[in-house]
Amino acid sequence: MARIYRVAVVGCGHRGREHAAGIQAESRCQIVALSDVNEQAAESLNRDLGLNAKVYRDHHDMLKQEAPDIVVTSLWTPLHLPVFRDSAQAGVKAVISEKPMAPTWGECLEIANIAQETNCQLTFCHQRRFAKGNQLARKLISEGVFGEIQRMELYSPPNLLDCGTHTIDQALSFVDETPVKWVLGAVDASEPLNWFGVSAEGMAAGTLVFENGIRAHIQVGGPDMDIWGGVRVHGSKGFFAVDWDGKCLEARVYDDPAWQLPVLAEGVDNHMVGVVGDAVDALEAGIEPELSYKKALRASEVIFAFYESVRRHARVALPLQGVTDNPFVTMLENHRF
CATH class of the missing domain: 3.30.360.10 (Dihydrodipicolinate Reductase; domain 2)
Structure with missing residues (x-):
């Protein structure tokens, strides 16, 4: 029986919704938690997609209470480093982050160092590679x-x-x-x-x-x-x-x-399905994903x-x-x- 990965989405705006739809299409994943400082955005996403996930305003509480396997972050650029750091330190196995990496080159390098040191698989959403x-x-x-x-x-x-x-x-x-x-x-x-x-x-x-x-x-x-x-x-x-x-x-x-x-x-070209599927495939095989942070760093x-x-x-x-x-x-x- 295939393992089901517990997924948390941090940031429930427009892009968060697209990520969530991609996760729903992946049979090996289940969204168990949503986190957004705007609690109404998370509640709306929960309701609209019928997720039955637990809603949090603070991602720290979510990480502590839910211990997700995978975290998807759809946040403003300056938040990418701190939320990734928190996720990696909490033992999350993989993080799928929105692009770009960070506001500064120094922060990009710090993100890369955290990924390497913690062995937390990190990808950035250059989803058009799957077009x-x-x-x-x-x-x-x-x-x-x-x-x-x-x-x-x-x-x-x-x-x-x-x-x-x-x-x-x-x-x-x-x-x-x-x-x-x-x-x-x-x-x-x-x-x-x-x-x-x-x-x-x-x-x-x-x-x-x-x-x-x-x-x-x-x-x-x-x-x-x-x-x-x-x-x-x-x-x-x-x-x-x-x-x-x-x-x-x-x-x-x-x-x-x-x-x-x-x-x-013909058919719908759903890049987000590729983003999630590739991340899970790489996690299970222990290989570098197509959207690896190393490529985003370059x-x-x-x-x-x-x-x-x-x-x-x-x-x-x-x-x-x-x-x-x-x-x-x-x-x-x-x-x-």
Whole structure:
């Protein structure tokens, strides 16, 4: 008989609901607790999904009373580190967290250290890796359909930390997780944003170069974007473009004008089912999950290196050294724009 994992959801807003639906679709999981400082949000989620879970206002009480196997956190970015720390110290086996990792590079590194030291499996919700179109794109790249990948164009709505992380992660998945070698960036801070408790730019643009020589231009927010969010990949034998969710926007194979992208099976493309299922599979097999914090850390490093490039007015090589803050926020607070 398969083990049933006791799951607690911390943060019961819009994304918390999507996570909960993904958990409900996983037969090996049962939601036993909901926690939110807004108790009405938790009660509403409990009622709407018929969960019959126990509701808490304080996640500390929930961890102590329920001792869940898995915790799903759907919280504002500054809360990711403290709630993960509390969960790992309470003996939780796995945490599925919303992206991005944290507001600063130092906090990202601290999260990674906690995960390594406690052996608590940690994933971040770059859920678009499970989109059928993105999976197909990775398959075609690995089969050499588009030849050797030479360059990419990355697009995302604002801002780099909260939204751009999806596009950077998407690009990393297309180049088989090859690390970025250096970053050169610029931002438009004329009208700063505040997303989930973190200040951010309205537009960013720059260049990334991967260790294998692939170059990428990135634009996050602003006018005149070819793609609202997604990636265009240019190879020696062809090119393709997909949106965030893997929907094909265009594709060509140069020596075969009749070539067409394979037709995907119809049906709902529920990324959250993949997020939860992969986390449970990895937990049971003792392997690294697809959405491992190690991959999120790599994407986060690119983002903070990008901001550091703005601060230094210079190209920044990776691995990122001498940075623990969020350079954009520091510059904004010090009236450097």
